[in-house]
Amino acid sequence: MNTPDPFRGIAVFMQVVQAGSFTLAAERLDMSKSGVAKSIARLEAALGVRLFQRTTRHLSLTEEGRQFSDGCLRAVAELESAQALVTAQRQELAGRMRVDLPVVFGRRWVLPALLEIAAEHPALELDVSLTDRQVDLVEDSIDLVIRIGPLQDSATLVAKPLGVQQAVLIAHPDYLARHGQPQTPDDLHGHACITFGSGGQTRPWHFLDSKGRNQPLTVRGRLGLNHSEAILDAALAGHGIALLSDWLVAEHLRAGRLLRVLPEVRTQGFPIHAVWQKNRHLSAKVRRVVDLLAERFLPEPPWEERSRVS
Template sequence: MDRLRAFEVFATVVAKGSFIKAADALDTSPANVTRYVNELEGHLATRLLNRSSRKLSLTESGTALYERCRAILDDVAEAEAIASHTGLNPRGRLRINAGVTFGIKHLSPLWPVFMKKYPEINLDIDLIDRVVDMVEEGYDLTIRVSQAVSPANLVAKKLATSRNLVCAAPAYLKGRGMPKTPQDLREHTCLGFSYAATGDEWHFTGPDGKAQRVRITCPFHTNNGETLRAAALAGHGIIRPAAFLVGEDIRAGRLVRLLPDYQISDTDLLALYPSRRHVSAKVRVMLDFLGAAFKGTPPWDRDLLPYR
């Protein structure tokens, strides 16, 4: 059995949703398509497809194999393109993972531009706030705003930096007053982000260069940045967000920046990808595209005063 051909046939059956349509796409007979799928199932000793008179559906094993087949076939197509000197025209599916809030606010406007520039690359974008296993889940690239060190099996390319700020709505400050030092936050209502690296302990560097740590009590936690922002805008408390989330609100006066003399460690906008010897053309052009998009002062930091 030609396993690469079997993978191609199997992936086409899944993509087209039928053996007949797959045969048309591959310019072969339905019987030949059936033979390849049957031989592949026999070779793997597992059922890949559930067949009925109306539709096909993937088994658990079939789902796992389909994702791998797509990646393998894309890599083969790219290798052939490089060998035939057409590698400057990247193609294939590019699976990208990013956080929900950053993905919506700052990445979604970029995808139409990228698709127009690289029409033969098929984007598959997943927005998930949890940390994913890129290799296990089959992603080519993940984009994160994080202070965390990247795993040893991944390469991290820094695209930009996002400052972290403390802020609250004018309505909240009118009733509770302005905190003057980080220690004052203990007397205020603070709102927490579930994925914060230091949890409910907020870290600052004072004007004298000394570190200060404040353990706060949060009556509200969320794992979503927009939910945190909405609670702050409604006047429910003080938040410590990344500038990419609230830069526009601060410029418009909807939120007020607090404790400007106290610095919080910046977070980096990172593009992470598996550490392979050869970086595929589709990943390479995406890295270049994102690097150009966020070059210089990122949009969320523009017109925001630096720490004093």
């Protein structure tokens, strides 16, 4: 049994829409005007609707024709995007890409992956900036950015998840030997805590209750530092308990230089995304690089693969 070709006549239809007349569309398609008219008639018969309003001097889309035209435009854009992506996967990555990374996470985990990608694709030129400032991809001419935390909705941006940053309570074994292990989050008020902040302003520590609801806890510490690596240094020196990202402390937990505190308590996690502009002229190359990054971060992040802690 023969099934009708759903794409038959669509190319002719779109050419008529763009040209605004059967005559000009016929010239562009190297067809006769009657051939164009017959193709449109067959398409209208297959769809069961009239696509154009025709007079001797004027040609315009019907409401059904406008809806069909909009759908065809979206479908063509998707096909072009798929074609560009397949082509990019087959071809050597080439040209310049500007990438922005968060300072500590970017340097420790994303930059090594980007350097591997650059080594595999010598024609790819990477311009990498490391900053914790929230950059504007358009104003700062950034092709790809890695962001940690909730994303703002944007019709002009595309995002791909790369995992979740999880917070971990840790302390040096010597500190816990001297002061004991806290048994509940409230016990942290009686411990020396190393907090993130300066000028007397500190960020609360966020935990989750049994229903997954956020439970912020304000702790007052002996040390307030405004850099995560500085907090890690203080914890390694035995100055108290800290709440740090799992990717920052994983190797130290594995080596026994740090121990988990309240491991049964759930902490708040933050999504990690690769974000880029919705621009088909750039997105094929960018998405290919994002796919290569995803291969290194998913389904399990590299810090867990290298530093499994029970």
